[in-house]
Amino acid sequence: KPWRPGAWKCWPLADLLFSIEYMKTFEFFHPLSHQDKLALCRHVAIMCSQLTLAYFSFERKSDATIYHDGFMPFNGFVPAKFPHEREWNHVTIQLIRDLDLDKNEYVLLKALIICNPAIEGLSMSSYKSKLEQEREKYSKSLMSYVMSRRGLLKGPVAFASMMSLVDWLTHLMKRRKNWYVLRKVVAHE
Numbered sequence: 441k442p443w444r445p446g447a448w449k450c451w452p453l454a455d456l457l458f459s460i461e462y463m464k465t466f467e468f469f470h471p472l473s474h475q476d477k478l479a480l481c482r483h484v485a486i487m488c489s490q491l492t493l494a495y496f497s498f499e500r501k502s503d504a505t506i507y508h509d510g511f512m513p514f515n516g517f518v519p520a521k522f523p524h525e526r527e528w529n530h531v532t533i534q535l536i537r538d539l540d541l542d543k544n545e546y547v548l549l550k551a552l553i554i555c556n557p558a559i560e561g562l563s564m565s566s567y568k569s570k571l572e573q574e575r576e577k578y579s580k581s582l583m584s585y586v587m588s589r590r591g592l593l594k595g596p597v598a599f600a601s602m603m604s605l606v607d608w609l610t611h612l613m614k615r616r617k618n619w620y621v622l623r624k625v626v627a628h629e
Contacts, residue, residue, distance in 0.1 A: 451507040455489035462488060463554055468570050479561030480554070486616055487553050487609040494532035495546045505529040524619060527612060535605050539598065542589070548582040549602055553609065 460481050463469055472480065497506045504516040505528070518526045541549075555575035557568040582602065587595035 449507070449509060449511070451493075451509075451511070452489070455493055456485050459485045459488035459492065462550075466551075466554060466574070468555070468567075468574050471570075472567055473563060476562050476567055479559055479563075480556075482561070483559040483613075484554050484556060486613045487606075488550055490528070490532060490609060490612060491546070491550055491553065494536055495541065497533050498536045498541070503530060503533060505533070524615060528616070532605075532608070532612070535608060539601055539605065541602075544585055545582065545589075545602065548578055548585065549606065551578040552582065553606060 463481060463484070469477065469480070493505060493507070496508070497504065500506050502512070502516070504512055504514075504518070506512050506516075513529055514522075514525070518529050520526065536546075539545075552575060555571050555578055557571035557575060559571075562568055562571075583595075583599050586599045586602070589595075590598050
């Protein structure tokens with residue numbers, strides 16, 4: 441839909457909040473200390489919301505980000521002069537399309553993103569160990585499902601590509617945070 445004055449909603453913020461609420465549904469989340477919960481949310485909320493938004497757009501057969509009310513940033517096409525926004529609004533959707541990700545794979549990937557023991561700022565090794573156990577559980581489930589769905593020849597390649605998608609989201613999240621910090625610094629000068 442074309443942009444109309446007064447019609448814009450703050451979907452990115454809502455998606456971040458929804459991602460945090462989603463994280464709270466995991467059993468391992470509640471025993472974490474307040475600081476560890478913050479570290480986990482700080483690290484994975486952007487990745488989860490981006491994966492959710494990209495998968496939502498993919499399901500709607502869109503090549504560009506489409507929000508829940510039909511709004512499309514840049515009216516569905518980000519100019520080449522904004523490469524970071526192109527990555528954010530087009531590339532992740534294309535990666536999902538190339539993988540032909542189904543709903544089960546998407547949900548398991550999202551769980552893998554949340555169960556990341558390598559997050560900076562986690563305080564106790566027991567929490568890291570619990571996250572490793574959870575990540576291994578979801579990783580095995582995803583591998584088993586992918587092998588069942590795609591077969592012995594295509595399954596391992598698809599699984600590796602899904603892990604590359606997680607790496608891509610990590611890279612994208614770091615760039616987004618750096619961009620945000622840079623914007624804040626420049627705005628205060």
